[in-house]
Amino acid sequence: MLRPSLLILFSLWLPLLTACDQAVSLPPAAATSQPDNAAAASGWPRTLHTAAGPLTLHAPPQRIVSTSVTLTGALLSIDAPVVASATVRHSGGVTDKTGFFSQWADVALARGVVPLYQGEVNADAVLEMQPDLIVISATGGDSALKSRDLLATIAPVLVVNYDDRRWQDVAALLGEATGHEAQAAAISQQFEADIRALHQQARLPQDAVTAMVYYEDGSGANIWTKESAQGRLLQQIGLRLAPLPASLSAQSVALGRRDIVPVSGERFAEALTGQSVLLFATEASTVTEVLRNPLLKNLSAVQAQRIYALGADTFRLDYYSARHLLARLGAQFATQSTP
Incomplete structure (x- = not known):
């Protein structure tokens, strides 16, 4: 059963969700101050083709919660505004003490990313972060797909499948979802340069x-x-x-x-x-x-x-x-x- 706070939020969000394509409007606290014509001129609203079907966003997200510790790293790499992330059980060499992956834990710390929960989705913890976009993985041990409908009462939900895609493709999708396409393209170009350097040495x-x-x-x-x-x-x-x-x-x-x-x-x-x-x-x-x-x-x-x-x-x-x-x-x- 949903907690009272989630029931109230669901009643506010329900009129904003469309069954045909998951089109959503951002909650007032996260809405952009741009006039509609300016938003359209800059590429918003935009519709993403995701692992769970099309998702329409009306403005760039400003407060992203990641329920997938795998996708958190991808979001950080393109400078997306991640405010909080799920974690995993601490494992020496793989994660830091909070449960963030070691390869980007220092980046998350520097940017103030809040560790939310470990294991099962904690919808109340997600709600407290006031997200305007929630990112979940379609597969893998960190998938919150079964909680997608519940999370959709809080904010738009972007479902991403990463297990059979290049990390660059995942970054590109997240770049499109966040308005950080240039950053996604830049890290892909940097990686190509790294590959060339590898072959030289x-x-x-x-x-x-x-x-x-x-x-x-x-x-x-x-x-x-x-x-x-x-x-x-x-x-x-x-x-x-x-x-x-x-x-x-x-x-x-x-x-x-x-x-x-x-x-x-x-x-x-x-x-x-x-x-x-x-x-x-x-x-x-x-x-x-x-x-x-x-x-x-x-x-x-x-x-x-x-x-x-x-x-x-x-x-x-x-x-x-x-x-x-x-x-x-x-x-x-x-x-x-x-x-």
């Missing part, structure tokens, strides 16, 4: 690679596919992803996932067809574990010790973690020739 593997998240117990891994954000990033850099056996690819489709293929047991080694293995979401200590794993001892990548850790912050990609990944690749391959 490092010799990356020429043979196909396997990219994966290694299970802590050593029983298997999630293999990134070409459709994943991680796979797309590696291909953008110029690396080739090793193909998976057809039977495993079919298994991924059956699970309804396009970004990962989970493998374990006897099928673990079968899935690692690359001549090098790139470990996401982990640090260098895991390399030793992979090299000692009896399930993988016959793999050429293991025997040649071509196993590389790309950092704990690469499980969810944004501008910050993607640049860190480039730096780690540069360090891994700067002084060695590809076998």
